[in-house]
Amino acid sequence: YDVLGCTAQVLIGIGEEIIVARPTVFGPFPENIKAIVEKTIKYRLMAHSAEDITVAILERDYHYRSAGPLIHSDVRHGFVINFPQRPDIDIDELEEKVKAIIKADVPISQVGEEAIQVGDIKIYCTGPRTHVHHSGEIENFRLLKEFRLNPLTNDYMLVGMVGQKAIAGFEDIIEYMDIED
Numbered sequence: 001y002d003v004l005g006c007t008a009q010v011l012i013g014i015g016e017e018i019i020v021a022r023p024t025v026f027g028p029f030p031e032n033i034k035a036i037v038e039k040t041i042k043y044r045l046m047a048h049s050a051e052d053i054t055v056a057i058l059e060r061d062y063h064y065r066s067a068g069p070l071i072h073s074d075v076r077h078g079f080v081i082n083f084p085q086r087p088d089i090d091i092d093e094l095e096e097k098v099k100a101i102i103k104a105d106v107p108i109s110q111v112g113e114e115a116i117q118v119g120d121i122k123i124y125c126t127g128p129r130t131h132v133h134h135s136g137e138i139e140n141f142r143l144l145k146e147f148r149l150n151p152l153t154n155d156y157m158l159v160g161m162v163g164q165k166a167i168a169g170f171e172d173i174i175e176y177m178d179i180e181d
Contacts, residue, residue: 004030016040016047016076043077046138046162049108049131050098051079052116054143054160056123057097062089078161086147086156095143098160105136139163 011030013019015037021028058064064087074080106119110128117123118135125131132138140163147156 013037014041016044042132043163044074045130045132046141047074047077047079047160048127049118049135050102050138050141050160050162051081052123052125052131053101053118053135054079054094054098054158055081056118056121057094057101058089060121061097062087062094064089075159075161077163078159081158081160082150082153082155083147083158084155087158089158091143091145091147091158095141098143099141102135102138102141105134107134108132 008023008030011019011021011023011028011033013033013036017036017040019033019036021033023029058081101118104119107117108131109117110131111117111122112128114124114126114128115122116125116128116131140161142161144159144161147158149155150157
């Protein structure tokens with residue numbers, strides 16, 4: 001592959017999704033995976049930053065402290081925060097507080113191996129290198145207006161979303177050829 005300067009047995013791309021592919025002569029090609037990563041990484045960075053801001057507000061303004069660390073997970077263009085019991089939190093109010101920090105366009109920077117600084121708020125974070133540089137880069141932040149119950153764990157899930165709905169991912173991975181009969 002010209003892009004890599006060699007033939008690859010496995011291709012890995014990390015954007016909003018982690019892509020692991022075994023290429024064939026029909027694809028996927030390195031440039032396809034690179035294009036997907038370039039289109040989707042911004043959503044992962046925005047979602048991770050919005051998630052950490054949301055958790056910081058939950059701790060600061062709602063005094064939410066769990067017995068252990070809050071369990072977080074990812075969804076396309078967003079994040080999930082799990083609670084062992086249904087929290088007594090006004091989701092609309094929480095959303096507005098997060099949006100205020102986003103609107104303030106404060107800097108987001110790494111401070112140590114497990115922390116970031118968002119404006120004047122220091123936040124614990126296990127992925128301090130995966131953030132936007134300023135809160136104003138977070139686009140179209142919103143929270144789902146109700147907690148969802150996970151039937152497998154009985155946890156209540158708070159779901160946050162960023163960006164616009166867009167095709168950006170596996171749909172672009174393989175170039176289809178016109179094959180004549």
